[in-house]
Amino acid sequence: MKRKKFIEVSGKSLLGLTVLSQIPVKSMAIISEKNIKSDGGTMIEVKTKRLFLEDTWTISRNSSDYKDNVFVRIEKDGVAGYGEAAPNVRYGENHNKTTDRINGVKSLFEKYDLWHYVDLKDEIFASITDQNCARCALDIAIMDWIGKKLNAPLYKIWGLDKSKTPLTSYSIGIDTIEVIKKKVRAAEKYPLLKIKVGKDNDEEIIEAVRSITDKPIRVDANEGWKSKEVALEKIKWLQSMGIEFIEQPMPSDMIEETRWLRDRVDIPIIADEAVKTVADIPKLAEAYDGINIKLMKAGGPQEAMRMIYLARAMNMKIMLGCMIESAISISAAAHLSPLVDWADLDGNLLLREDPYQGVGVEKGKLILNDKPGLGITGEF
Numbered sequence: 436m437k438r439k440k441f442i443e444v445s446g447k448s449l450l451g452l453t454v455l456s457q458i459p460v461k462s463m464a465i466i467s468e469k470n471i472k473s474d475g476g477t478m479i480e481v482k483t484k485r486l487f488l489e490d491t492w493t494i495s496r497n498s499s500d501y502k503d504n505v506f507v508r509i510e511k512d513g514v515a516g517y518g519e520a521a522p523n524v525r526y527g528e529n530h531n532k533t534t535d536r537i538n539g540v541k542s543l544f545e546k547y548d549l550w551h552y553v554d555l556k557d558e559i560f561a562s563i564t565d566q567n568c569a570r571c572a573l574d575i576a577i578m579d580w581i582g583k584k585l586n587a588p589l590y591k592i593w594g595l596d597k598s599k600t601p602l603t604s605y606s607i608g609i610d611t612i613e614v615i616k617k618k619v620r621a622a623e624k625y626p627l628l629k630i631k632v633g634k635d636n637d638e639e640i641i642e643a644v645r646s647i648t649d650k651p652i653r654v655d656a657n658e659g660w661k662s663k664e665v666a667l668e669k670i671k672w673l674q675s676m677g678i679e680f681i682e683q684p685m686p687s688d689m690i691e692e693t694r695w696l697r698d699r700v701d702i703p704i705i706a707d708e709a710v711k712t713v714a715d716i717p718k719l720a721e722a723y724d725g726i727n728i729k730l731m732k733a734g735g736p737q738e739a740m741r742m743i744y745l746a747r748a749m750n751m752k753i754m755l756g757c758m759i760e761s762a763i764s765i766s767a768a769a770h771l772s773p774l775v776d777w778a779d780l781d782g783n784l785l786l787r788e789d790p791y792q793g794v795g796v797e798k799g800k801l802i803l804n805d806k807p808g809l810g811i812t813g814e815f
């Protein structure tokens with residue numbers, strides 16, 4: 436039997452027991468729930484699934500073999516919308532809190548019509564203030580439902596041209612030099628690479644990658660350089676290696692130091708950890724050339740759209756990124772991607788097995804299908 440690479444942490448079927456036995460499973464606190472609502476019956480189900488990575492994923496601050504993502508299914512009038520949350524420890528998120536927050540706003544679905552999704556989103560944001568990924572899961576599910584009800588893919592509802600989707604970069608995490616080389620070779624079909632650095636052997640990593648490929652490379656330090664002098668020296672060196680841009684060189688609160696840095700380097704500096712929602716953008720405009728928008732940080736596609744328009748108005752470059760996610764949220768982001776300069780929507784490509792199918796990738800280009808809503812298939 437083919438080994439299932441993901442399991443439902445809280446579900447009845449614990450597939451992939453060989454994997455499970457190697458990894459301690461935390462409490463089975465999250466249970467799939469069904470909740471029939473009175474206003475015509477909105478049913479909301481929440482489920483946590485453990486998604487295993489193909490390889491151990493290491494960035495400057497942590498390392499993981501799997502992610503426990505929270506999935507939401509909203510059903511009304513015979514149509515179901517799907518959403519996903521990818522809780523991130525960097526932002527104080529976890530799957531238990533995320534599930535609690537989603538369960539905590541179910542009453543809003545009695546009060547608001549799903550068609551009034553703008554008002555509903557505002558209410559969800561007012562109610563959930565500490566788990567943006569929970570906001571995101573609900574917003575994605577609502578937008579999927581809207582698309583399915585209108586029988587149109589989201590990119591069409593948003594007036595976007597799917598031929599304008601960008602290429603996505605493919606990310607290489609921090610690892611031994613031999614493994615990094617192996618991963619770069621295995622990523623041959625992807626025309627753009629994003630390389631994680633921020634430990635003490637950055638130069639060795641970049642030299643190893645450059646010894647194999649002359650593809651465009653983007654570099655993400657994940658706040659790994661702790662002083663502006665170190666960051667300056669690193670970026671000057673990266674420029675000599677033909678790097679396209681640098682993402683989050685220093686800790687997110689070092690805005691003044693980043694502004695200092697920006698005056699002294701030639702490649703764009705992109706904010707990631709420093710920017711979550713639209714409210715963060717104005718204070719960053721002097722320090723960064725662009726922002727990395729992620730649905731999980733933003734709280735869903737509606738907020739991401741607002742961020743895109745504000746960043747454009749402030750003449751900032753826009754990157755659309757992701758966490759480790761399934762095709763549900765990667766597809767949601769991909770529907771917005773015709774609006775952005777750069778995409779880094781590879782979270783599902785790093786999974787051993789994605790429970791869902793949605794946006795495709797051909798020679799690095801994001802390929803949206805014409806199914807309604809997110810255009811995803813797969814069992815909840």
Ligand code: MG
Binds near residue numbers: 655657682708727
């Ligand atoms: Mg980043």
